[in-house]
Amino acid sequence: MAITYPHIEESDLTHYISPKGEYQLFQDEDHYAEKVREWGLSSTKEVKKEFWYKDKTYQRLVTIKGYEEFGVSKTFNTLVIEFQDGHLSCILPDYLKDMQSSNFGKEDKVNKADAEERSLSSTRPAEKPKAENIKKAERPKLELPVEKVHFTGIVKQFALSWNHFNEENDEVVVLDQVQIDQENPIDVGIAWCSHSKTLKKVELQLGERIEFDGKIVKKKLPKGKEVEEAFILDEPASFKINNPSKIVRK
Known part of the structure; x- marks a missing residue:
């Protein structure tokens, strides 16, 4: 079984979105556990303390320091996460949740490989187009109704x-x-x-x-x-x- 390690933090590679002013801190461990479960970030008995922050070429371990509230009723949250070098950044709960998946980012790597393959097309014999590309090209445009x-x-x-x-x-x-x-x-x-x-x-x-x-x-x-x-x-x-x-x- 392969063991995945975090990459060393390189601030120049990460796009940080700093919190706007003060943000909400957790009152205690119970409050932290309640919010993390509410965001769907942990379902185990022992609530997770560290999460993966992933990009196309690296992944970092981060912790959740607090959260921002927005919307008229203050019901929407933006998480404030801390990187290992101390940098803070904002991220939506659903996006951080997606990053925990082992498949996160793989689609981008496939697209990059396809681009490299196309760049060599002039030196290779023509190949039949992939079936999924044909299906996408043939997808009809929606005819939207004008009325309600x-x-x-x-x-x-x-x-x-x-x-x-x-x-x-x-x-x-x-x-x-x-x-x-x-x-x-x-x-x-x-x-x-x-x-x-x-x-x-x-x-x-x-x-x-x-x-x-x-x-x-x-x-x-x-x-x-x-x-x-x-x-x-x-x-x-x-x-x-x-x-x-x-x-x-x-």
Whole structure:
């Protein structure tokens, strides 16, 4: 069985996102255990104290020093982690959770290998295109309805999105497995919408399935300023749902 060791900290390689001013500290060990389990970062009897922070070419061991609260109801958290050299950085709980997976980052390495392979194509005989590439190229574009329609979806993530008009971050909700319910259902995949007053009254929870009415348009989710980790998604959020209403939990 292979043993994985952390790399020596090299500050020049790591992109730190420093906390903005003061942040919340843990009151005691019980408070730490409660929050770590709430974030889904530990399910064992003895709560984890160290976590992996991974990049394409290295991995570091970090600890959680505290957390920031944001949103109108202060229900969204950004973790404040400490590297072994003392540097602090902010990261979303879901992103740190993803980093604990042994598969994290492997897709990037595969893409890099594919790029190197393509650079040698001029000196090699032509090969048949991969089946998965053909399938992707043949995927039809969605024909979006113009009128208001009925949707189902799962609450995947609460995040921040940069608003260029008022130059500040807006709260948004990212939805997964979004489907337009009609005679011939349309699978949208990942979509997003503003975390409006209507949605906040419903008090949505991560992972719950909902149904609602709304209009859908093709609009990419802009990244929140200085919150890059907020958009680590399985696929791009290229569709926006406007004015979701009649929200029902399924």
